[in-house]
Amino acid sequence: MNGFIDKLGEKLLPIAGKLGENRYLKVLRDAFMLAFPITMFGSIVVVLNNLPFFSDALQDNLGNLFGNGQNATMSILTIFVTFGIGYYLSKSYDVEGVFGGAVSLASYLILTPFTIVTESGEAVTGVLSLDRLGAKGMFIGMIAAFLAAEIYTRIVKKGIVIKMPDGVPPAVANSFAALLPAIITLAIFLLLNAAISGFFDANLHDVVYTAIQQPLTALGSGLPATLIAVFFIQFLWFFGLHGQIIVNSVMDPIWNTLGLENLAAYQAGEPLPHIVTNPFMDVYNVGLGGSGGTLVVVLLLAFVMKSSQNKEIGRLAVLPAIFNVNEPLIFGFPLVLNTSIFIPWVIAPMVTTAFNYAVMAAGIFPIPTGVAVPWTIPVIISGFMATNSFMGGLLQIIDMAIIGLIWFPFLKLVDKVNLNTVSMADE
Incomplete structure (x- = not known):
């Protein structure tokens, strides 16, 4: 067993390390984190507007009064992500980030149709559709933002800028320095949009959505790809690498x-179209005590195991685990490079993920609505928020029971070893 894990680690860890340090993946992660507080606000508004014990009439009234809390946040998430990509990618090249973010956002909007078609078939111009700024426009937004920031920063690095004399206020000097790179970058995207519209009578949004986004989302929403992702999250954590950040x-x-x-x-x-979403992964994995759903493991260590070592570790880790922080367990138990618990560490979250997928597909438990739930929200509450149903919290309890059953025999073996070690030391 040890030899197999060592060989597997030798093959996969260099790849994981390169992914973790990849400039574009780090920028993408930071861009989504930039939008995190905004999406949290939108999610809270959605939850409050749609509490299950509210009547339909009350929900409609709340939607009319407070619906802009979602429209101005989660519904236009792509705007924040594109700005974030431009900002962080520019900064990674030591270029002024704010202008890189603004150019990336403008480049994305240049490629976005300012026309919507009403139900009667009438085309209304000068209007942006929310779906283009949200889910449907996410991939074209990311592609446009990365390309625009790359073009912009390369022009700046080549020195194709207007330099102002000394004594000019920095804000003015920076604006003039960004002028030529911004004009060139935006002109490229304007010509690209004109070519696609003129020659193909289409827009890049629809082309990318049909050719790239739909196939990728279909792949990512399937159970096999999801289980592979969960496996690598756990496997990387086993070697002390932050699997959640790398895989996510x-x-x-x-x-x-x-x-x-x-x-x-x-x-x-x-009807909700997808089972696997970001809330599904967070609430029914991280939301059970941290990566791998280890809250029940901590409780078993603290209150069921007999060795003083396990009890002490468990009791120290209980409070952080309630808020889904399990680093005290990962590095204190430890889980890292501990081959005696490799099997439950990897297998348990894969089993619960498959179980959750099956019961949601069967309609036994509700599918997460898509609202973003802060990862520090304790178990049961996070399940309710994610599904807008108390059944979501009940499913988390069942998951914890499954994880506990898988872990228990392995924890007993570790506990027995610890007790024998103490007995030998006393002799």
């Missing part, structure tokens, strides 16, 4: 898009 850097764009599509359907009163 790749999967978050897909899972966030799926979540936004669920939220749009939920708001429209339609």
Whole structure:
């Protein structure tokens, strides 16, 4: 067993390390974190407007009064992400980030149709559709933002800027320095949009959505791809690497898009199209005590195991685990490089993920609505917030029971070893 894990680690860890240090994945992660406080606010508004014990009439009234809390946040998430990508990518090249963010956002909007078609078939110009600024526009927004920031920063690095004399206020000097790179970058995107519109009578949004986004989201929403992602999260953590950050850097764009599509359907009163979304992954994995759902493991250590070592570690880790922080367990138990618990550490969250997918697909438990739930929200509460149903919290309890059953025999073995070690020391 040890030899197999060592060989697997030798093959995969260099790849994981490169992914974790990849400039573009780090920028993408930071861009989504930039939008995190805004999406949290929008999620809270959605939850409060749609509490299950509210009548339909009351929900409609709340939607009319407070609906802009969602429209101005989660529904236009792509705007914040594109700005964040431009900002952080520019900064990674030591270029003024604010202008890089503004150019990336403007480049994305240049590619976005300012026309909507009403139900009667009438085309209304000068209007932006919310779906273009949310889930449907996410991939084109990310592509446009990365390309625009790359072009902008390369022009700046080549020195194609207007330099102002000494004594000019920094804000003015920075604006003039950004002028030529911004004009060139935006002109490229304007010509690109004109070419696609003129020659193909289409817009890049629809082309990318049909050719790239739909196939990728379909792949990311499937159970096999999800289980692979969960496996790598746990496997990387086993070696002390932050599996959540590394894997989510790749999967978050897909899972966030799926979540936004669920939220749009939920708001429209339609069936939710996806089971696997970012809230599904967070609430039924991280939301059970940290990566791998280890709150029940901590409770078993603290109150069921007999060795003083396990009890002490468990009791110290209980409070952080309630708020889904399990680093005290990962590095204190430890879980890192501890081959005796490798199997439950990897297998337990994969089992619960498959179980959750199955019961949601069967309609036994509700699918997460797409609202973003802060990862520090304790178990049961987070399940309720994610699904707008008390059944969501009940499913978390069942998951914890499953994880506990998988972990228990392995913890007993560790506990027995610890007790024998203490007995030998006393002799």
